Amino acid sequence: MVSQQLRPAPQESPASYAAPRGSRSVPVLLLKVLVLAVVISTVVSLTPALVAAERWGFLVFFWVLVLLVVAVYATRRAIPLKYLLPGAVLLFSFVVYPVISTFQVSLTNLGDGTRATREEATAQILGASVVQAPDAPRYNLSVATTGSPSAGPYAFLLVDPATGEASVGTDEGLEPLPDATVTDGFVTAADGYELLTPVQVNDASAQLADLTVPVDGGAVRQLGIRQAFLGSTPLVHDEDAETITNTDTGVVYAPTLQGDREYYVSADGQRLSDQSWAADVGLANYVRAFTDARILSDFLGIFGWTLVFATLSVATTFALGTVLAIVLNDRRVRGQKVYRSILLLPYAIPSFISLLLWSGFWNTDFGLINDLTGLSVNWFGGETTAKVAVILTNLWLGFPYMFLVVTGALQAIPEDLKEAAGLDGAGGFTGFRTITFPLLLIPTAPLLVASFAFNFNNFNTIFLLTGGGPFTPDNPTAGGTDLLISYTIRLAFGASGAQFGFASAIAVLLFVLTGVVAALQFRLTRRLEDVI
Structure with a gap:
């Protein structure tokens, strides 16, 4: 017998089965x-x-x-x-x-009439008081900008007809402009400035009307598209004392808080102007939300409806989605894929399109709902019927999502448990109540909480369907179907005047409420972990 000597197999070098390290790291390093x-x-x-x-x-x-x-x-x-x-x-x-x-x-009073700083508001008050004397000097005017022609900031490029000297005027003062190109008595070019066309000057007329160039003893203001004048004002601003004095009457106006805004007010309570400015008000907006009787009643009523809307939206969509998912999860049903595809159509169509269509369906005279049912209900005319319409529309939009979620959860439940329940004598409903439904809630409960938080702030449905209405003549701010989010946005951007500070306070309260409710719901869902 020939003995064979066992030899170790030859080992391959790393380079025979792997690319050099440097060849792979250089592109990544670069x-x-x-x-x-x-x-x-x-x-x-x-x-x-x-x-x-x-x-x-x-x-x-x-x-x-x-x-x-x-x-x-x-x-x-x-x-x-x-x-x-x-x-x-x-x-x-x-x-x-x-x-x-x-x-x-x-924590501020920011809103319409209080968007400027105190310095900007003071400049506007002084500029608005500038008047033109019959013999007031005039300048040839070219309007320019160092930024955007539509947004500014703007500057006056002035030429004195008597001397031909050019100067530039801003809200900080008047300065010489020796390098400017002057043609026919007007500045036609200047380094660092873009000249506006007459059309652009006309479009920016609102901003230019507030632009005043302070000079000794007066200010320069615009007079038409191509001229400016040097006017005078009886008002003198004392920066150290933060007061404005009318030199003609001797009346002194000092910043005084009236409501949530400060104005320049005289000793006898007369305002110099209705122009105010942004200022810190501390917790005044929160105090207003909880002490103003009208706002408090609106807030509590809207908060209650928001809870009802979010709860019913989740409950109805989950119930309908669960029923449809259970029916189509039965193997005896033929054409399951076709039915599931059809049920997903409301979810596939963008919600804003569906909401606009449903807004027409609820029309009193020509709507599909009244035509099919033979009714003549003014759905959006009453608070109760409008809320019913909102809930039913949101049901149409939301049940496909729940159908998808529940279908996936049902298919993840082991068949062995269902068969064991059947062998123990549990019928269909008993097996669903004791086995299927508890196991179904374990994976879907966090999604239900997320759905509740979404519907708690579901601005699109309310805005596109009812606009928050119906409204009453005595309270055009809070509508019958308003959620807290739509109420907040109306406060911030409503036709009655923007109240950014107060709307922000409501938004903070809304954030806290949503967080507290979601935290409580998540805490309750943890108990579902003990069902098995």
Whole structure:
């Protein structure tokens, strides 16, 4: 017998089955360097603008972000942070920062008539008081901008007809403009300025009417498209005392709080102007929400309807979706795919299209609902019928989603449990109540909570279907089908005047309410973990 010597199998070198490490890492390294360079250069380019605008918070945030990005992605360490950092940045940018900003606005009186600062409001009051004397000097005017022709900021490029000297006037004062090109007595070109056409000047007339150029003893204002005049004002602003004095009458006007706004008011209570400015009011907006009888009644009533709407929307869509899912989950039903595809059509059509169609279906005279039922109900004319219409429309929009969710959950339930329940003598309904439904709630409960939060702030359905109405003549702010979100938006952008500060306070309360309700619901859903 020939003995054979066992020899170890030859080992292959790593290069025989793997590509060199350097050949794979160089493109990745170049891409990483490129991305880091773009991030750093972007923040560096933003820094001068942030410093000029004195936005120190944004400056610190961006540079801290750059340092974190470099520290995390420039090395092979901190691998978990490579995945957590983008999510954390997006969370702060789109959730935390908006909440903080909204809370800050809620502590102010920002709104129509209070959008300007005190300095800007004072300048507008002084500018509005400038009057033209019969012998007031006039200038040839060219309107220019250093920004956008439609948004400004604007400047007056002036030429004195007597001397031919050019100057530029802004809200900070009048300065010489020696490098300007003057043709036929008008400035036609100037470095750093874009001249507006007559059409653009006319379009910006509202902003230009408020522009005054302060000079010693008066101010320069626009007079038509091609002329400006040097006028005088009897008002003198004392920056140290923060008062305005009428030199003709000797009356002194000081900032005085009236309601949630400050005005320049004399000692006998007479306002100099109805122009106010943005100011901090602390918790006054929250106190107003809980103490003003009319607002409190609106808030509580709308909050109650919001809870009812969200609860019924979730309950009805889940019930209908569950019934349809159970029926089509039965193997004895033929054409399951066809039926499921048809039931998903309401979910496939964009909701704003469906809502506009349903708004026509509920029409009293020509609507499909009244035609099919033989009724003549003014669905949107009464509060109760409008709410019924809203719930039924939202049922049509929401049941396909629940149908999908429940269908997936039903197919995940083991058949062994159903068969065991049948062997124990449980009938169809008993088996569903004791086995299927509890197991169905475990995966769907978090989705039901999310659906509740969505419907709690379902602005689209209300806005496109009823507009929040019907409204009563004595209360055009709060409608019969308004949710808190639509009520808040009407406060912020309503025809009666924007109230950004108060609307922000309502939005903060809405955020807290939604969070509390969702937290309670999630806590209740944890009990479902003990069903098996």
